[in-house]
Amino acid sequence: MSKLKTTILGAGAIAVSALALNAYAQEPISLTVVSWGGAYTASQNRAYHEPYMEENPHVTIINDDGSANALAGLRAQHQAGNVTWDLVDMLPSDAQLACDEGVIMEIDHDEILAAAPDGTPPTEDFLPGSLGDCFIPQIVYSTVLTFRPGAFDADNQPSSIADLFDVENFPGQRALQDRPGTNLEWALYADGVDPDDIYDVLSTPEGVDRAFAKLDTIKDHIIFWTEGAQAPQLLADGEVVFATGYNGRMFDAIEVEGMDAEIIWDGQVVEWDGWVVPADGRNIDAVMEYLYWATDTQRLADQAKFISYGPARASSAELVGQHADLGIDMAPHMPTNPDNYFAPIVLDNDFWADYGDELRERFANWMLQ
């Protein structure tokens, strides 16, 4: 009799705890995801957030456009002991700094990420060199040179980075970003340095002088931009004939908005961008579940339907199809497409972490002169 009672009680307890677990799993969770805003956040919304929320109705994803100052925000939240961000989209250089400072979580990629459909573990599936201690790459993007074809004769169109520095044949204002990155690399590349040697040359004082001397030749023809959206705007306004910009934004302006401009893939400066998880976040389990799903092969390929950034997984490449709204083939617009990837400069984050402070001062001084 007493045995039966225990059994009933035990079964009841199991049933109750199962109910409780179920209730726990369905408890509404809202995740704050920090990203870059604009066309980029829109692409994440459509490729990741919206389908995920549909499958998991108890999860609400809130977008925060704070990635431009992500490191400052992570530090401040960590110091204040009030971490409100759940997942942050940031650059690998900043991610490394945040990782060294311990404000974001270390990631065991094979443990928490999905394998490729053929079973290749994540550490082999993600493109070489893209994984960081705390960093999960998502896309490959590049900084490219764009020009207005109408500004030049039809038989005299620019096609290389060297043309950016040729004000004789290609007169007009140039819009460059107001920081040394990309500008110094291109100055050396245009001056004849091989893309693979650029950072070696730039680590020497003579190399830096050489880059600035090259920049001097176009100094009177430069308008500096600060915010990513300014570059396509300056081109569209006819304010400049050349502009540097992120290839996804330029794609958006050209293909979606119909701006009259063309991308020069020569010397594109290639970099990763991806996710980090703030340490001591409130919903780490839910974030990990989301990440497992949002970084799998299909999802990364899906994002390329909405913006022209290359997926960071090798296995995603063949799944890249057509733009979701325009119906055009996306492969030719990817920075990693072989036709575009003929002279890439792969951004060296270690170099910029080491020499960035000094070169930024030098660059600011150069802008002041």
Next chain:
Amino acid sequence: MAQADAAGMVAGMPSARTDRLTTADGTPLKAALRRAERRRKIAAFLLVAPLLFFILSFFVFPIAQMMWRSVDNPQVVRALPQTLDALQGWDGRDLPGEDVFAALHADFEADMERPRAQQATGPLAVRLNYELSAARSAITRTARQVSGFEAPYRDAFLDSHRLWGDVELWRIIQREGRPLTTAYYVAALDREFDAEGNIVLRDENRRIYVPLFVRTILLSVAITFLTFALGFPIAYYLSILPMRYANLLMIAVLLPFWTSLLVRTSAWIVLLQQQGVINSALVAMGIIGDDGRISMIYNMTGTIIAMTHILLPFMVLPLYSVMRTIPPSYLRAAKSLGATPWTAFRRVYFPQTLPGIGAGGVLVFIISIGYYITPALVGGQSGRMISNEIARHMQQSLNWGLAAALGTLLLVGVLALYWLYNRLVGADSLKLG
């Protein structure tokens, strides 16, 4: 009799008779008075308390914290305690010996055992990189390898990164191995330490902050003067109009004041850019050629035009409120006594507007010296101001110590100018309305 008692009480004389003086309910008058006085004080304090609390917690405290950050220097002390001990007495000429490298090894090993969030080498690497390029990779790379190091440690360190053989790095570790530093102020004034530890000017091609401070002050003076030159006639006209029309025109002055700053700045971009309204109109009228379009934006001109427009109400409002109170009869009296209109204006009217000019000038100058969004959007490279550099260090380079030092210098500069103004004109003559 009662008067005499009260007088004795006011003088605070202990007297047996004062005890007898009571209020209607029998409490001594002195106590009742004191209580009433205290209640009044508490009420007054409670009325002020929210604002006081607000100012203390959101103004005084953050400013104090910012100033503290500009000298706070915990990174080296926290990460390398044994190394600093071993470095004591080092003369700063030759590379330190094996004992120092062994201490460095011990410091790194101890740090690696801490949980990641408490490790000190990350902040140390960032801190030292401000002083010497590539110090960051020297520290992070070595920290990752250090568990495999074996004695002699000196050779192991020299193998792992070239900078460990650079005496400069050791000088910096020794110099910055104190809880407080002047390094951020030294950098904010475009100076650096030489090998002997003297403060010297930086290489010419790395000086940026002093020229930017100078430019910020010059631009602010120019903008203040322009708002005055444009605002004075408007304010005068407003003050002599009948109230009905004056109010209507006042709305025209205030309208931009109520419009979003970004909208106004963007409107200037539309007007001033090379393919913009003004240039196109000039080209259409044949005044300039199509290839001779004028650059009015993304340079200093753009900053001055946009900021003058945005700050104009801050000059017009104090001027107007002062001019309104100047009786027109004074001018008539001056003229009737034989003054020419110019003399009457110069000797009678203008001096009475000085408090308004002072208030407007100080307001516009202080606001423009810290202005940030407009120069960032329309300033290009020649229209940038020091606040843009401060923002950059706050948000991008994340060198908060340097940002704090620059901010503190700006604050001290503004206070010094305010002090000067007070000495020359007198702050109590300021009139805001």
